[in-house]
Amino acid sequence: xxxxxATIATACGSARTLEGPAxxxxxxxxxxxxxxxxxxxxxxxxxxxxxxxxxxxxxxxIEVAVRWGASTDLALLLGEEGDRTAADVFLSxxxxxxxxxxxxxxxxxxxxxxxxxxxxxxxxxxxxxxGFTGRKRVLVYNVDEVPDDELPDSVFDLTDERYRxxxxxxxxxxxxxxxxxxxxxxxxxEVAMQWLDDMVANDARYYPNNRSIVEAAGRGEIDxxxxxxxxxxxxxxxxxxxxxxANWDFTDDDIGSLLIIxxxxxxxxxxxxEAAHEFIAYLLSGPSQRYFSSETxxxxxxxxxxxxxxxxxxxxxxxxSINFDSLGEGFARSTEIIEAxxxxxx
Numbered sequence: 001x002x003x004x005x006a007t008i009a010t011a012c013g014s015a016r017t018l019e020g021p022a023x024x025x026x027x028x029x030x031x032x033x034x035x036x037x038x039x040x041x042x043x044x045x046x047x048x049x050x051x052x053x054x055x056x057x058x059x060x061x062i063e064v065a066v067r068w069g070a071s072t073d074l075a076l077l078l079g080e081e082g083d084r085t086a087a088d089v090f091l092s093x094x095x096x097x098x099x100x101x102x103x104x105x106x107x108x109x110x111x112x113x114x115x116x117x118x119x120x121x122x123x124x125x126x127x128x129x130x131g132f133t134g135r136k137r138v139l140v141y142n143v144d145e146v147p148d149d150e151l152p153d154s155v156f157d158l159t160d161e162r163y164r165x166x167x168x169x170x171x172x173x174x175x176x177x178x179x180x181x182x183x184x185x186x187x188x189x190e191v192a193m194q195w196l197d198d199m200v201a202n203d204a205r206y207y208p209n210n211r212s213i214v215e216a217a218g219r220g221e222i223d224x225x226x227x228x229x230x231x232x233x234x235x236x237x238x239x240x241x242x243x244x245x246a247n248w249d250f251t252d253d254d255i256g257s258l259l260i261i262x263x264x265x266x267x268x269x270x271x272x273x274e275a276a277h278e279f280i281a282y283l284l285s286g287p288s289q290r291y292f293s294s295e296t297x298x299x300x301x302x303x304x305x306x307x308x309x310x311x312x313x314x315x316x317x318x319x320x321s322i323n324f325d326s327l328g329e330g331f332a333r334s335t336e337i338i339e340a341x342x343x344x345x346x
Contacts, residue, residue, distance in 0.1 A: 043071025
């Protein structure tokens, strides 16, 4: 499994302050380490979540160790480790891998005071996870190659002949696997499999991740592709006017407009439950939520925190209509279906 463990390099002293993005979250003096420790298994990448971990350690005095990896790999690892795991907190790119762990009774309940920081649809009915940011699925397209009248209303339209060879899919990317799992749950596995088979038959193109699709669309290598919303904003900011792409939202009730949330939970094996809850509350604090909104351009989920001005208002198929807790081990089956479809050869 592609995982690695590291300690956040913020051995805080009273005269030390943070620099860079972490300083935007906490700009005070770091607290002395108070002897408490926390181990986080993070399925969110270091560049996205690292500044929040740095700020938390500095402000709280709690020492943080992190194991980085893909959410699915970490969930499987936690399943193998069971009650022997060192993890106190698991951060997942979606509730799917968390549901897998819940099914194995490896999670503990999150405090009501923390759950109350988000709306009911952004946490588990079983109190095993809470969402802290949202990533909307969209279609990114090249503005020079795709006229407005060719933009589809639904992902089901993309199997039409007029889109032959024009659509990119990040088939092995975790977010796509999560999305496809919900697709199966909402429309049935047979419908989802048929859609994917039809996309392959329509010469859909495989790319390894969201960013590579956004970059390819921006330079005209591909006309359009299925991605998370925020990559377009990040690539456009870095590339300037040379980047010739934009996001397109499917209709609000289409599965292509799903909002997938990132989830935090506490392991049942944790001996540091108080510190774990303190950290999850920190993820939902105003400064952290504003960081996610302005720096990573994800949608904040804590009540009272507005999304970045560049982000359109949320519509679409939001998590409230999806029972993520029921998905459990569905992501593993989704991976099997995706691999068997032949899209990885396109």
